[in-house]
Structure formats: structure tokens, C-alpha cells
Amino acid sequence: MAEGLERAGTSISTRPADFVDVRDLKLERRGLMFDDYFDGGEVRPEFSKAYVSLWSGWLGKDNLHLLDGVGEEEWSRFNALIAAISTDFRVGIARRDPGVVEFPAKIQSVLSRYEEAMEKDESQFSTFVIPQLHCLITEAWDYTYVIWHRNDGAMDALKPYIADARLHHFSD
Secondary structure, rough: OOOOEEEOOOEEEOOOOOOOEEEOOOOOOOOOOHHHHHHEEEEEEEEEEHHHHHOOOOOOHHHHHHHOOHHHHHHHHHHHHHHHHHHOOOOOOEEOOOOOEEOOOHHHHOOOHHHHHOOOOOOOOOOEEEHHEEEEEEEEOOOEEEEEEHHHHHHHHHHHHHOOEEEEEEEO
């Protein structure tokens, strides 16, 4: 990430603080505002969903036992996915309360460790914002991430990262 962000010809330093509050910054052509992605704290209805998983589709009742066999190596593929995306795109983390998107200097600083992830409840799941692709990636149950996109090329851009992380994607 660059040392600073440009806004109306002035430089805003991202150091020494780890995060920049972007509620009022125009960072992308469309603007990066929490409300571009959320309405009343929920993902806006105009977004389509795709899923990223360790498997190529929904497991179904007969294969739920596969969830018990997931270890740290398989689980870490999701962190690898987010880290890889962050090498080519700005990735922020949405904080639904107070309704801001923060951009850590290193996305790895906000990724859960395996032990932490195994103890999370749904309220602690991460939501990542990728403004250049106009999409979100939300953590969900059962080793699944949801990609919320506007059918404008985000999935095509993300497919190589998903494959490199040895994960699969599918839609309903």
C-alpha cells in the first residue's frame, strides 16, 4: 500500500496509524462509502452471490462428516486467498458497527489465526471489501466464503486467486 492516499491534491499519511477511516474519502471512481455496499447493516440486495469452499459444491447431508476432517492446512487456504488478493487489489475490512471500511497497512494483521477462527461466532466473521472490483467477501459457516458481486467482472478477476489457493467456487 502506498505511504499515503490522495484526496483533492493533498496527501493523507497512512503512518503511523494502522488504519485510515475512509467514510469521507473518495478513493475509487465510484467512491468508497460503507453505504455503497450495505443498507441497514446488511449487504445491499443488488449484489449477486458466489461461494468459495474447500469443495466444488454444497456437501449435502451425506457428506457433512467431511467438515470434521478439516485441519489447519485446509483452513489456511482462505487466509492465503485474501492475502493473495491483497497483493494486487486494495482490500479493506468492513466494520458494521460503526459503519466504516478500514484499510490495514497489511491485511494479514486482521486475518484470524486457526485457533481463533475455531472459536468465532457469526458476529465475529470478517467482511472484506475490494473496491476496485466492487465486491465483498464475507466469511460464513462450514468453511465457506461468500463473494458478493455486481456481475461486472469481479468473479472473472478472482477466479485465478481462488484456484491458486486450492479452493473452489460455485453459485446456487
